[in-house]
Amino acid sequence: MNEKKKKISIYDIAAVLGVSGSTVSRALQNHPAISEKVREQVQRTAREMNYKPNALAVNLKRGYSKTIGVVVPYINRNFFSSAIEGIEEIANKVGYDVLICQSNEQHEKERKILHSLSQGKVDGVIASIAYETNDYTHFNNLAEDRIPLVLFDRVSDEVKAGTVRGNDYQGAYRVVEYLFSVGCKRIFHYAGFQHVTVWRDRYRGWLDALQACGITPGADWVRTGGITQDAGVAFAREILQGKALPDAIFSTSDWVALGILLELMRNGVKVPEEVAIFGYANEPFDELITPSLSSVDQFSKRMGCAAARMLIDKLNGENPEDVIIEPELIFRDSTRVSGMLSV
Amino acid sequence: MNEKKKKISIYDIAAVLGVSGSTVSRALQNHPAISEKVREQVQRTAREMNYKPNALAVNLKRGYSKTIGVVVPYINRNFFSSAIEGIEEIANKVGYDVLICQSNEQHEKERKILHSLSQGKVDGVIASIAYETNDYTHFNNLAEDRIPLVLFDRVSDEVKAGTVRGNDYQGAYRVVEYLFSVGCKRIFHYAGFQHVTVWRDRYRGWLDALQACGITPGADWVRTGGITQDAGVAFAREILQGKALPDAIFSTSDWVALGILLELMRNGVKVPEEVAIFGYANEPFDELITPSLSSVDQFSKRMGCAAARMLIDKLNGENPEDVIIEPELIFRDSTRVSGMLSV
DNA sequence: TACATTTGGACAACCGATTGCATTGATTTA
DNA sequence: TAAATCAATGCAATCGGTTGTCCAAATGTA
Numbered sequence: 213m214n215e216k217k218k219k220i221s222i223y224d225i226a227a228v229l230g231v232s233g234s235t236v237s238r239a240l241q242n243h244p245a246i247s248e249k250v251r252e253q254v255q256r257t258a259r260e261m262n263y264k265p266n267a268l269a270v271n272l273k274r275g276y277s278k279t280i281g282v283v284v285p286y287i288n289r290n291f292f293s294s295a296i297e298g299i300e301e302i303a304n305k306v307g308y309d310v311l312i313c314q315s316n317e318q319h320e321k322e323r324k325i326l327h328s329l330s331q332g333k334v335d336g337v338i339a340s341i342a343y344e345t346n347d348y349t350h351f352n353n354l355a356e357d358r359i360p361l362v363l364f365d366r367v368s369d370e371v372k373a374g375t376v377r378g379n380d381y382q383g384a385y386r387v388v389e390y391l392f393s394v395g396c397k398r399i400f401h402y403a404g405f406q407h408v409t410v411w412r413d414r415y416r417g418w419l420d421a422l423q424a425c426g427i428t429p430g431a432d433w434v435r436t437g438g439i440t441q442d443a444g445v446a447f448a449r450e451i452l453q454g455k456a457l458p459d460a461i462f463s464t465s466d467w468v469a470l471g472i473l474l475e476l477m478r479n480g481v482k483v484p485e486e487v488a489i490f491g492y493a494n495e496p497f498d499e500l501i502t503p504s505l506s507s508v509d510q511f512s513k514r515m516g517c518a519a520a521r522m523l524i525d526k527l528n529g530e531n532p533e534d535v536i537i538e539p540e541l542i543f544r545d546s547t548r549v550s551g552m553l554s555v
Numbered sequence: 556m557n558e559k560k561k562k563i564s565i566y567d568i569a570a571v572l573g574v575s576g577s578t579v580s581r582a583l584q585n586h587p588a589i590s591e592k593v594r595e596q597v598q599r600t601a602r603e604m605n606y607k608p609n610a611l612a613v614n615l616k617r618g619y620s621k622t623i624g625v626v627v628p629y630i631n632r633n634f635f636s637s638a639i640e641g642i643e644e645i646a647n648k649v650g651y652d653v654l655i656c657q658s659n660e661q662h663e664k665e666r667k668i669l670h671s672l673s674q675g676k677v678d679g680v681i682a683s684i685a686y687e688t689n690d691y692t693h694f695n696n697l698a699e700d701r702i703p704l705v706l707f708d709r710v711s712d713e714v715k716a717g718t719v720r721g722n723d724y725q726g727a728y729r730v731v732e733y734l735f736s737v738g739c740k741r742i743f744h745y746a747g748f749q750h751v752t753v754w755r756d757r758y759r760g761w762l763d764a765l766q767a768c769g770i771t772p773g774a775d776w777v778r779t780g781g782i783t784q785d786a787g788v789a790f791a792r793e794i795l796q797g798k799a800l801p802d803a804i805f806s807t808s809d810w811v812a813l814g815i816l817l818e819l820m821r822n823g824v825k826v827p828e829e830v831a832i833f834g835y836a837n838e839p840f841d842e843l844i845t846p847s848l849s850s851v852d853q854f855s856k857r858m859g860c861a862a863a864r865m866l867i868d869k870l871n872g873e874n875p876e877d878v879i880i881e882p883e884l885i886f887r888d889s890t891r892v893s894g895m896l897s898v
Numbered sequence: 899t900a901c902a903t904t905t906g907g908a909c910a911a912c913c914g915a916t917t918g919c920a921t922t923g924a925t926t927t928a
Numbered sequence: 929t930a931a932a933t934c935a936a937t938g939c940a941a942t943c944g945g946t947t948g949t950c951c952a953a954a955t956g957t958a
Binding site: 219262264265266267268269271272277279286287288289290293294296297300304309310311312313314327328330331332333356357358470496497500501502513 | 562605607608609610611612614615620622629630631632633636637639640643647652653654655656657670671673674675676699700701813839840843844845856
């Protein structure tokens with residue numbers, strides 16, 4: 213118990229066997245220049261002494277850390293934790309550890325994290341940009357330290373990096389097409405902040421699809437803001453005070469959609485009969501609420517896997533192409549509007 | 556771009572200024588033995604050259620890594636990702652990074668992870684034991700490498716470690732008391748595997764509370780197994796085939812409770828009128844489903860914070876006491892049985 | 899037997915810091 | 929003025945490995 217058992221090193225093994233440290237090192241690596249006899253002796257002794265190589269020393273010498281840094285706004289969100297699950301799975305398979313950091317959507321915290329990571333702690337970084345971030349030099353600085361970067365979901369044109377993202381434009385476009393196809397004409401949109409690509413893309417998809425259907429949205433059809441349940445409640449109240457209800461509301465976030473849905477129903481509006489609602493992200497709760505919420509699945513775990521693979525390719529000196537993952541529309545009760553056949 | 560800009564070290568700065576590496580090192584640390592003039596020169600040059608200390612080298616020298624390892628079954632579960640959120644928050648505040656690993660509930664993977672972490676990668680470990688784990692030597696081995704360990708939620712008596720857990724016995728006990736108080740007599744229980752402390756504690760709480768109410772449960776009142784939604788469906792089917800329905804079902808997991816609830820309702824059983832249902836964990840979906848699910852909040856983020864604090868205390872050579880977090884019963888529609896006043 | 903090869907392993911430099919100790923020039927003290 | 933003190937810095941060892949180079953013994957060849 214109180215024996216001051218120091219961590220044992222190759223030199224301790226070397227001393228026991230009367231050989232040099234380099235011999236031990238080579239023996240443990242099965243270097244061909246070591247005789248079978250010595251190699252086995254060393255390996256057995258190492259086992260007996262419960263030797264474990266010091267990862268810091270190895271990495272310092274080799275010049276890499278075999279660790280991937282992951283920076284996300286919050287890990288406690290299904291989208292991100294699923295993505296991380298995918299990252300971890302792929303990374304582990306090829307011997308990388310994963311260092312997780314949350315930016316809490318804050319620019320400054322994100323900057324500090326990246327600074328810290330670039331002190332040799334990680335070989336590469338996978339990130340999803342905080343939405344408060346409006347200056348991207350901290351990301352672009354990674355290149356100076358030769359740290360490859362892959363962005364997923366929350367990307368930016370101003371950052372030079374590999375990207376993995378969903379086809380948000382397409383997802384939004386198809387949602388609107390679908391809503392139109394089942395008879396909706398006044399299709400409102402709750403959009404996220406427009407400097408964030410994913411939300412802007414969805415907004416554009418919504419807009420273009422409407423126009424393709426020959427519909428010109430009113431100025432009050434769209435609102436931008438944060439993506440919380442409360443924001444949805446607020447949007448619903450605004451809508452209830454307007455002169456005419458929409459047929460449908462397409463929200464860029466399931467949480468906002470949830471707020472909208474609950475607030476409308478609290479005020480006696482029937483969903484989907486009076487107003488259909490379509491969310492985005494396919495959160496686990498979507499199929500549990502009543503009415504269940506139609507949404508767009510982004511395959512977040514798959515995104516994480518793709519991001520990890522891309523980063524590893526980059527670390528191996530390859531030049532992988534950006535990945536775009538096609539989303540899938542999930543139709544549920546919140547859009548089973550009257551007059552259409554059940555899907 | 557293609558300039559082979561090597562990472563710069565203190566020696567590069569030293570060379571520029573014509574001083575020694577040790578002077579640079581000391582100057583950067585504001586060592587008092589360095590003249591003000593030199594110190595400022597060094598610090599300015601370091602900034603200009605965009606110097607960043609190599610964390611690996613620093614840690615190797617100092618003998619620690621300033622990193623905490625976290626091992627959980629899955630990060631993509633609200634309970635665990637919330638806990639990790641708490642861990643990360645506390646750890647970051649005091650300068651620690653967090654290395655996340657998932658065991659996927661597998662004994663073998665857990666063993667490998669701990670082995671890897673104990674190669675000097677982390678200074679301490681926070682873990683929640685995989686339920687397939689039935690031998691705990693990999694945890695107890697950490698002590699040999701002087702790596703302090705804190706377990707949370709999924710703990711074991713066979714592991715010597717600090718623990719943070721909810722008062723599961725108490726939580727379960729109070730659930731039963733409550734159900735009894737609103738008139739339930741046949742209170743079934745879906746229990747998890749009994750080698751896992753949290754599930755065993757809840758089982759015991761259920762049993763003791765029943766007996767305290769003068770009720771002797773039948774052999775078919777309880778079932779143990781995995782904690783998936785499907786397991787809940789299976790349990791519900793079993794119940795439906797029994798001769799008499801229970802008044803109430805207390806599930807050790809919200810996911811199981813969900814399966815039970817949906818399957819009962821699909822078969823025309825009214826919840827809570829015929830059967831009340833109480834879950835455990837207070838998952839986010841609980842308040843969104845219909846009827847909303849009564850559950851026990853475990854304050855998972857707070858658990859994570861407590862675990863991180865405990866580990867950091869241990870790392871500082873202190874001897875913190877185990878933490879028990881009292882759970883809180885959240886009453887929702889799934890237990891608003893007739894005859895009782897609305898809470 | 900004498901010389902050319904292998905073989906197996908030791909030596910030492912190195913990765914990028916930190917830090918105890920030695921050194922030097924300047925200032926104080928006796 | 930010599931000795932003692934002090935401030936500022938350099939030297940070199942160290943953390944725990946990896947790896948290029950070199951050497952001695954063993955083996956092969958003629």
